[in-house]
Amino acid sequence: MSLQRACATTEVEPAAATQVTLTDGAGKQILVCVARDSDGTWHAIGDTCSHARVSLSEGDVFDHEIECWKHGSSFDLFTGKPNSLPAVKPVPVFALEISGADVLVDVDHTI
Numbered sequence: 089m090s091l092q093r094a095c096a097t098t099e100v101e102p103a104a105a106t107q108v109t110l111t112d113g114a115g116k117q118i119l120v121c122v123a124r125d126s127d128g129t130w131h132a133i134g135d136t137c138s139h140a141r142v143s144l145s146e147g148d149v150f151d152h153e154i155e156c157w158k159h160g161s162s163f164d165l166f167t168g169k170p171n172s173l174p175a176v177k178p179v180p181v182f183a184l185e186i187s188g189a190d191v192l193v194d195v196d197h198t199i
């Protein structure tokens with residue numbers, strides 16, 4: 089697979105996130121959290137918290153982390169690693185590019 093359009097750049101403000109559904113090369117649907125950190129830098133991580141099956145995009149973004157709304161683990165948007173308990177496993181980080189007004193994500197390319 090390759091880069092797919094995830095959303096428009098106007099859809100996510102700095103320190104915010106949204107959930108999108110993309111399809112990987114095997115035809116499987118992947119929930120992706122497209123987020124901008126406090127500096128406005130774009131990120132794409134797996135949207136399902138590694139602790140339980142809730143959406144990270146519904147959490148709060150601060151600095152370069154997103155906080156799971158359910159139990160409070162914060163995930164680094166650059167690495168996908170949890171910085172606080174109870175989550176201990178990372179979430180995937182996907183390749184992302186901005187092309188004009190579009191946000192493109194490659195769910196087959198984790199970084």
Ligand code: FES
Binds near residue numbers: 158159173
């Ligand atoms: S469900 Fe995310 S920290 Fe528990």
